[in-house]
Amino acid sequence: METTTPARAADPSGSPAPPRLGHSPALSSGAGRAVARIAAFAVCQAAMIAGLGLLITGPARNLWPLSAEDALNDAFERVRNDALTTASAIASGAGDTHTVVGVTVLCCLALLVLPPLPRWRAALFLALAVWLQSLVFLLITEAVDRTRPDVERLDASPPTSSYTSGHTGAATALYAGLAVLVLSRVRGRWGRPVAVLLLLIPLLVGLARLYRGMHHPSDVVAGLLNGGLSLFVVGRAVLADDAWAARPPADAVDIAVAAAERRPGPSREPAVVIVNPTVTGTATRDRLRLVLAQRGHTDVTFVETTERDTGGGQAADAVRGGAGLIVACGGDGTIRAVADALAGTGVTLAVVPCGTGNLLARNLGLPLDPADALAAALTGEPRALDLGTISGDGIARTHFTAMSGAGLDAAVMGSTSDRAKSALGWPAYVLAGLGELRGPRMRLAVTLDGAPALHRTARMVLIANIGTVQGGTALVPGARPDDGLLDLALFDPRGAGGWLRAAGVLLRGSRPTGTASGAHGGPVEFFTFRRAELTFTRPQPREVDGDPVAPGRRITAEVRPGALTVLLPVREK
Numbered sequence: 001m002e003t004t005t006p007a008r009a010a011d012p013s014g015s016p017a018p019p020r021l022g023h024s025p026a027l028s029s030g031a032g033r034a035v036a037r038i039a040a041f042a043v044c045q046a047a048m049i050a051g052l053g054l055l056i057t058g059p060a061r062n063l064w065p066l067s068a069e070d071a072l073n074d075a076f077e078r079v080r081n082d083a084l085t086t087a088s089a090i091a092s093g094a095g096d097t098h099t100v101v102g103v104t105v106l107c108c109l110a111l112l113v114l115p116p117l118p119r120w121r122a123a124l125f126l127a128l129a130v131w132l133q134s135l136v137f138l139l140i141t142e143a144v145d146r147t148r149p150d151v152e153r154l155d156a157s158p159p160t161s162s163y164t165s166g167h168t169g170a171a172t173a174l175y176a177g178l179a180v181l182v183l184s185r186v187r188g189r190w191g192r193p194v195a196v197l198l199l200l201i202p203l204l205v206g207l208a209r210l211y212r213g214m215h216h217p218s219d220v221v222a223g224l225l226n227g228g229l230s231l232f233v234v235g236r237a238v239l240a241d242d243a244w245a246a247r248p249p250a251d252a253v254d255i256a257v258a259a260a261e262r263r264p265g266p267s268r269e270p271a272v273v274i275v276n277p278t279v280t281g282t283a284t285r286d287r288l289r290l291v292l293a294q295r296g297h298t299d300v301t302f303v304e305t306t307e308r309d310t311g312g313g314q315a316a317d318a319v320r321g322g323a324g325l326i327v328a329c330g331g332d333g334t335i336r337a338v339a340d341a342l343a344g345t346g347v348t349l350a351v352v353p354c355g356t357g358n359l360l361a362r363n364l365g366l367p368l369d370p371a372d373a374l375a376a377a378l379t380g381e382p383r384a385l386d387l388g389t390i391s392g393d394g395i396a397r398t399h400f401t402a403m404s405g406a407g408l409d410a411a412v413m414g415s416t417s418d419r420a421k422s423a424l425g426w427p428a429y430v431l432a433g434l435g436e437l438r439g440p441r442m443r444l445a446v447t448l449d450g451a452p453a454l455h456r457t458a459r460m461v462l463i464a465n466i467g468t469v470q471g472g473t474a475l476v477p478g479a480r481p482d483d484g485l486l487d488l489a490l491f492d493p494r495g496a497g498g499w500l501r502a503a504g505v506l507l508r509g510s511r512p513t514g515t516a517s518g519a520h521g522g523p524v525e526f527f528t529f530r531r532a533e534l535t536f537t538r539p540q541p542r543e544v545d546g547d548p549v550a551p552g553r554r555i556t557a558e559v560r561p562g563a564l565t566v567l568l569p570v571r572e573k
Helices: 031-057 066-078 082-093 097-113 120-143 166-185 191-211 217-238 252-262 282-294 312-320 332-342 359-363 370-378 408-415 418-424 427-434 495-508
Strands: 271-275 300-304 325-330 348-353 381-392 395-400 403-407 442-448 454-458 460-464 486-491 524-529 531-544 547-568
Touching: 031 120, 031 217, 066 191, 066 217, 082 191, 097 120, 097 166, 120 166, 120 217, 166 191, 166 217, 191 217, 271 282, 271 312, 282 300, 282 325, 282 370, 300 312, 312 325, 312 332, 325 332, 332 348, 332 359, 332 395, 332 547, 348 359, 348 370, 370 547, 395 531, 395 547, 403 408, 403 547, 408 460, 408 531, 408 547, 442 486, 442 524, 454 486, 460 547, 486 547, 524 531
Parallel strands: 271 300, 271 325, 325 348, 348 547
Antiparallel strands: 381 395, 381 547, 403 460, 403 531, 442 454, 442 531, 460 486, 486 524, 531 547
């Protein structure tokens, strides 16, 4: 298949502007055209329903069946009783604005975060359908002025026209939209009955609005029509296999990579991309391949980690094979294993965050989108970063890039399941931590750079090369990966007040650096060192860059200044 490379816009100096890495016309999904078509059809939808409303309130108002609407409204008023009134309030509430907005948000969040994979198109379909229905409803109420039925109304009259029924339209967009997703996505005997129940809700909402004297029957019919058309317009654009926002062709990445490789420019050194297959899908790998090709890396090899070799062996093989660039794509554990093999080699590393915590990437200022992170690195410059080494009873000497420790944090890492991390992301650690807060306090001796030992109690011990964790919390304020030092944080809060004081220290981002005086420094103490020896009175849970290791009584940590060369975005001056 023959392709042409489109001309690029020139900057004021006359040089062509570089393409946005990871993007290509071959990968265009047509989303812009889809938005334009949705807007055009929405205008037609609003015009049609508004025109129907003007017809109902004008020339056709005395024609049957419109002429029978007043009698039907009176009939609903005559059959009212306490039980039906209560039931109608419940049914009407299902279409209330707050209910619809809340259920829509919850359903969209569930579609995005629950396993096995985020269902972006399904969430977009539901949110856009509800939003489009609401927009068209507001336009129609401005165009058609219709008074509400001349009966006792059981709800306060909103300042909008009786035409159309907003409750019915919103319920149709939401619950019928959920029915569409159930029928198209769910396999099993219960899918169809659930869809039928969902489809009944808008009808019950419309019936309740008639019973409560809030709308004429034609208002309810128009609400059903508005919600149904919104579903059709958005579903046609988002869900259909031949949708307007069509998927790129199957070989789109190959086309884009071939086009990038044909561009004139210097050929780069061979690159090896080490990927953790459990967190890096095919689409992500394709984007990474395109970013590399756009930066002149045509000799690229992708290798996968395994349960037995989490990246170190692959990185060592790549160095022996003459690779000039190693790209590590995974979580903190994968990055640590690769960095351990690259320490002191001078081979450049590009960090691509694909895991749950991604602590190193966050502290290095890299984007958390894998392709964007690689693009930022490849347009940056190499920097020498420190590594920490850690060893002890049951821990063979190894490097770490972010944080290691013992006590509470290690217990949390060990008790957080892979399933929870896959479903919730880093908040899974927070939930697991709540169950570990009552863990026993540790007793330990700390020797820093050969100084006299400090004797402490603690709930958590952190040895940090970086300072910030998820949510932007500076857990070890001031820790930097390029200062030639490691940081030690001892957390020993006592009671609720102690936890509050510790939280205050972290929120302020202050760093009351400890000394070797032996005096206790409150719920949190910080120290800096080049070499530290920690001895616990009993075996403690331990972790290295978020990966649990065997419990033990000793930890020895030491800094290796500038041991790792990493590509990072250029710092602003």
